[in-house]
Amino acid sequence: MGERKISRVTVEVTVNGRRQSAELEPRVTLADFLRVELGLTGTHLGCEHGVCGACTVLLDGRAVRSCIMLAVQATGHEVTTIEALANEGELHPLQQAFVDKHGLQCGFCTPGFIMAAAELLERDPDPSEQALLETLGGQVCRCTGYEAIIESVRDAAEKLRQRGVGPLGLLAAALEKKAAPSGNGGGE
Amino acid sequence: MSSRIPNSLEELPVSEIRWIGKGVERLEDPSLVTGRTEFIDNVVLPGMLHCAILRSTYAHARIVSIDSSAAEEMEGVYAVITGRDAARLTNPATTAPEGWGAYCLAHEKTRFVGEPMVAVAATSRYLAEDALELIIVEYEELPVVANAQAALAADAALLFEEHGSNVMLQRKFTWGEVDSAFDQADLVVSDDYRWNRLGANPMETFGCVVDWNPADDMLTCRGSFQSQSYMGLARSLVLGLPSNQVRMISHPHGGSFGGKGGFRGVDICALLSKAASGRPVKWIEDRLEYLLAGAGQSWDREYTLQLALKKDGTVTGLRVKLLDDMGGTAEAFGAVSAAKPLAAFTGCYAIQAAEYDLTLVATNKVPQSPYRGMGPPPHNWVLEQTMDKAARELGLDPAEIRRRNYIPADAFPYTIASGNEYDSGNYEAALDALLDMADYQKLCAERDSAQAEGRLLGLGLVNTIEPGVFDWNAYAIVGLESTGVPEGITVAIDVMGRITARLGFSLEGQGQYTLVAQVLADYFAVTPADVSIVYQDSLSAPPHFGPGGSRLGVAITGAALGAAHLLERKLARVAAVLLQCGPDDVELMDGFLRVRAMPEAKMHFAEVAGAMLARSDLLPEDIDPQPQATYVWTAPGRTPADEQGRAKSYLTAANACHLVKVEVDPDTGTVDILGYWLVDDCGTRLNPVTVEGQTMGGIAQGVGAALLEEYVYDESAQPLTSSFMDYLLPSVYEVPRVEKKALTTPSPFTPLGAKGCGEGAMHTTPAAIMCAINDALSPLGLSAREVPASPRRLWKLLHENAD
Ligand code: FES
Numbered sequence: 001m002g003e004r005k006i007s008r009v010t011v012e013v014t015v016n017g018r019r020q021s022a023e024l025e026p027r028v029t030l031a032d033f034l035r036v037e038l039g040l041t042g043t044h045l046g047c048e049h050g051v052c053g054a055c056t057v058l059l060d061g062r063a064v065r066s067c068i069m070l071a072v073q074a075t076g077h078e079v080t081t082i083e084a085l086a087n088e089g090e091l092h093p094l095q096q097a098f099v100d101k102h103g104l105q106c107g108f109c110t111p112g113f114i115m116a117a118a119e120l121l122e123r124d125p126d127p128s129e130q131a132l133l134e135t136l137g138g139q140v141c142r143c144t145g146y147e148a149i150i151e152s153v154r155d156a157a158e159k160l161r162q163r164g165v166g167p168l169g170l171l172a173a174a175l176e177k178k179a180a181p182s183g184n185g186g187g188e
Numbered sequence: 189m190s191s192r193i194p195n196s197l198e199e200l201p202v203s204e205i206r207w208i209g210k211g212v213e214r215l216e217d218p219s220l221v222t223g224r225t226e227f228i229d230n231v232v233l234p235g236m237l238h239c240a241i242l243r244s245t246y247a248h249a250r251i252v253s254i255d256s257s258a259a260e261e262m263e264g265v266y267a268v269i270t271g272r273d274a275a276r277l278t279n280p281a282t283t284a285p286e287g288w289g290a291y292c293l294a295h296e297k298t299r300f301v302g303e304p305m306v307a308v309a310a311t312s313r314y315l316a317e318d319a320l321e322l323i324i325v326e327y328e329e330l331p332v333v334a335n336a337q338a339a340l341a342a343d344a345a346l347l348f349e350e351h352g353s354n355v356m357l358q359r360k361f362t363w364g365e366v367d368s369a370f371d372q373a374d375l376v377v378s379d380d381y382r383w384n385r386l387g388a389n390p391m392e393t394f395g396c397v398v399d400w401n402p403a404d405d406m407l408t409c410r411g412s413f414q415s416q417s418y419m420g421l422a423r424s425l426v427l428g429l430p431s432n433q434v435r436m437i438s439h440p441h442g443g444s445f446g447g448k449g450g451f452r453g454v455d456i457c458a459l460l461s462k463a464a465s466g467r468p469v470k471w472i473e474d475r476l477e478y479l480l481a482g483a484g485q486s487w488d489r490e491y492t493l494q495l496a497l498k499k500d501g502t503v504t505g506l507r508v509k510l511l512d513d514m515g516g517t518a519e520a521f522g523a524v525s526a527a528k529p530l531a532a533f534t535g536c537y538a539i540q541a542a543e544y545d546l547t548l549v550a551t552n553k554v555p556q557s558p559y560r561g562m563g564p565p566p567h568n569w570v571l572e573q574t575m576d577k578a579a580r581e582l583g584l585d586p587a588e589i590r591r592r593n594y595i596p597a598d599a600f601p602y603t604i605a606s607g608n609e610y611d612s613g614n615y616e617a618a619l620d621a622l623l624d625m626a627d628y629q630k631l632c633a634e635r636d637s638a639q640a641e642g643r644l645l646g647l648g649l650v651n652t653i654e655p656g657v658f659d660w661n662a663y664a665i666v667g668l669e670s671t672g673v674p675e676g677i678t679v680a681i682d683v684m685g686r687i688t689a690r691l692g693f694s695l696e697g698q699g700q701y702t703l704v705a706q707v708l709a710d711y712f713a714v715t716p717a718d719v720s721i722v723y724q725d726s727l728s729a730p731p732h733f734g735p736g737g738s739r740l741g742v743a744i745t746g747a748a749l750g751a752a753h754l755l756e757r758k759l760a761r762v763a764a765v766l767l768q769c770g771p772d773d774v775e776l777m778d779g780f781l782r783v784r785a786m787p788e789a790k791m792h793f794a795e796v797a798g799a800m801l802a803r804s805d806l807l808p809e810d811i812d813p814q815p816q817a818t819y820v821w822t823a824p825g826r827t828p829a830d831e832q833g834r835a836k837s838y839l840t841a842a843n844a845c846h847l848v849k850v851e852v853d854p855d856t857g858t859v860d861i862l863g864y865w866l867v868d869d870c871g872t873r874l875n876p877v878t879v880e881g882q883t884m885g886g887i888a889q890g891v892g893a894a895l896l897e898e899y900v901y902d903e904s905a906q907p908l909t910s911s912f913m914d915y916l917l918p919s920v921y922e923v924p925r926v927e928k929k930a931l932t933t934p935s936p937f938t939p940l941g942a943k944g945c946g947e948g949a950m951h952t953t954p955a956a957i958m959c960a961i962n963d964a965l966s967p968l969g970l971s972a973r974e975v976p977a978s979p980r981r982l983w984k985l986l987h988e989n990a991d
């Protein structure tokens with residue numbers, strides 16, 4: 001008894017622009033890897049069986065449910081979580097829109113909604129009602145009754161269109177800035 | 189110390205109200221939208237272990253043996269506990285009604301599928317769950333009590349042998365001359381109804397991290413507690429600890445709606461921590477656990493409702509008979525939901541004779557918990573649907589029969605038959621505003637022509653009361669007899685003139701911290717951003733209860749204003765010394781302490797506070813030099829319940845009138861909501877944006893209740909709804925867009941005239957949708973009397989009755 005050998009695998013993923021590697025049991029979910037190993041607790045777990053969408057993150061820009069994906073399946077891919085969105089204290093337009101339009105109450109579902117909306121607006125900056133419903137239909141919110149969430153995503157879409165940039169484009173720009181060599185070697 | 193709490197905005201010490209009543213941006217939001225909020229599952233403590241719970245697979249069984257030896261020896265496992273440990277070290281849960289509680293782990297027998305049997309603490313949740321697989325429990329099956337009717341059978345198995353019956357409570361309450369109202373009625377209308385189990389399902393389940401320090405016997409519980417003080421007191425009783433050795437630290441939580449629960453989880457983690465020499469133990473309930481046996485099951489009811497009417501549609505008597513299936517124990521206070529209808533028993537109507545024939549029984553289902561609305565939503569449904577039936581029989585329009593029975597606007601405060609007092613309201617105005625907004629005449633014409641074409645299109649028009657600001661006395665009939673619920677806030681000014689409010693509840697989404705900041709910002713003429721809200725644990729905060737029973741918005745407004753006023757008086761005394769005048773000559777206005785007769789002689793409150801903090805040596809000795817004050821608010825004028833359960837209980841009575849247009853698809857039994865209009869009146873709206881948010885959230889849950897959500901059990905009380913694939917929550921597709929209008933009839937009894945509004949539309953939406961469905965079915969002579977009106981149920985109704 002007590003001699004349970006559990007194998008380990010190496011997981012190598014880029015998370016929010018940073019390369020991460022870890023030795024994990026193969027059964028560890030992507031959500032647990034992000035939350036427990038990396039401390040990225042903004043990704044929430046509402047059901048752990050793929051229905052509620054609270055755990056939504058982006059994998060190479062596509063929305064996935066991190067609760068029903070294993071960490072090892074993300075090897076070699078790029079993961080983006082809610083933590084990547086705000087830039088030095090400045091909220092991402094999607095985040096700002098949720099604040100402005102009261103698109104959240106308890107906020108537990110919100111990171112998932114924002115990540116799902118980010119994928120949608122990246123691919124479709126001016127989504128039809130149908131496209132919006134299709135994306136948001138996969139996310140559950142128990143507090144808001146959705147009306148304000150729809151308004152929030154619409155508002156963000158409009159602001160992003162005005163700025164002529166997609167939600168992930170904005171992110172990539174911010175990440176690049178952070179990744180740029182520090183110090184005073186910027187050289188004019 | 190008593191304080192003067194402004195009843196209206198005009199009484200605040202500012203020349204212009206800048207924040208209260210406005211849709212102020214929520215302080216809570218930046219942290220939430222960036223994923224930074226400390227939900228309980230984020231908490232990691234040094235040496236923390238993880239709990240997993242083995243649960244009963246039988247609905248009713250004797251425990252013959254438990255072999256957990258292999259689990260105990262597993263590497264990474266630090267503690268394994270069973271019902272024996274619970275029976276040795278703890279008391280059974282305190283319950284209402286009393287005496288129907290169990291230990292946190294099943295001892296000797298199990299009463300429902302999913303009841304905790306054995307708990308393990310290991311270095312990870314993965315390992316703890318592995319260990320559960322090594323535990324062998326031998327059961328001896330007992331006969332199962334699968335539903336309320338079965339519980340009443342003469343030969344029913346007993347859940348609690350010592351009671352000799354499964355009846356937890358059986359009593360008839362009579363208010364007024366009920367028999368004579370029915371004897372003298374021109375018409376008696378009656379129907380039977382069934383409301384099936386459903387429940388809260390907040391997006392975050394319950395979680396806790398508990399450590400029981402062996403050195404000082406101090407129990408520290410972190411968790412997503414809806415009411416930390418209440419939870420802490422209950423733990424001290426169950427675990428046999430003095431109340432001041434139980435420290436509850438509440439974390440922001442991802443929704444609650446009354447159904448967060450977690451009593452057993454905390455007790456189990458406490459025992460595991462004790463067994464593991466005081467290491468902290470974390471348990472995060474997963475969704476399958478929540479659906480199986482969490483605090484998410486409420487209202488499992490069979491109703492008979494009778495109305496006595498005069499020919500003109502006046503209702504003279506009301507009889508409600510309720511049989512409610514409480515499940516295996518009374519540990520989760522679900523019985524409160526059967527008592528709360530007393531707070532608004534007759535709805536918006538002036539019915540002075542009423543009777544409540546109440547039976548609560550134990551069965552082998554999960555114990556009932558509270559859920560948003562706490563019981564009135566099914567009560568409102570059966571009352572409103574029977575009103576429609578009466579209207580049909582009398583040939584009256586649903587709007588007209590309601591209008592004829594309203595409590596008139598000039599009759600407030602009004603005491604209803606079941607004893608509660610409604611503070612204010614104008615129901616007819618709400619009805620008229622709604623009919624006007626929705627163009628009711630046109631809708632009726634449209635409905636008539638659709639029905640003439642054979643379409644199943646219907647309108648539902650209902651009105652309800654939302655009792656606000658609960659008091660325990662509302663639940664006296666199920667054994668919770670006390671009166672008064674405190675909420676305290678400390679307001680302090682620091683040396684830089686910034687304001688901090690300290691209080692004892694954590695966030696669960698309704699924007700309460702923002703509300704406190706709004707109130708204090710207007711009182712001291714600063715901005716909400718100048719106010720910090722600091723949460724304090726149960727042993728540090730002023731007396732508190734927290735959210736529940738639509739009370740917190742009103743309660744914290746009272747507490748914040750009360751504390752601000754006390755602080756103002758302190759500041760005025762000091763300012764009087766500094767300005768060399770009498771303390772009664774000084775007043776606060778627009779942030780300045782000024783001499784009444786000489787308004788140009790003034791000091792900003794920050795200056796006065798600064799003097800108190802830095803130069804107390806200059807102040808007379810009898811002045812307390814701390815620029816801070818605490819006020820504990822509780823609803824005024826509450827009365828203990830009489831022998832018929834009558835009390836002034838809930839302080840406020842908000843009202844709402846909803847109109848829904850639905851169409852039933854005869855081929856599939858699905859219901860489409862084609863239009864939704866509402867007018868509501870919850871007095872002064874302190875933050876209209878958050879009030880609207882509560883309304884919309886309540887509508888969504890009401891849609892779920894009416895059409896989707898149901899915990900299904902089979903005939904051996906095995907649950908069949910074990911995931912979100914079976915238990916259906918409303919999505920963006922099902923929740924309608926709503927046209928809304930607000931009326932404002934301020935409460936004469938509350939700070940600033942606000943009324944409780946947190947449960948909102950949950951009181952009204954299920955009834956409105958059911959009435960609309962029944963209007964749609966009425967040409968076929970059919971009636972839907974079971975909730976949820978799921979596609980399967982409606983399809984059966986349509987097809988089994990088709991000729
Ligand atoms: S937590 Fe992943 S879908 Fe619900």
Ligand code: FES
Pocket residue numbers: 103104105106107108109110140141142143144391442443697
């Ligand atoms: S805001 Fe609470 S679940 Fe969406």
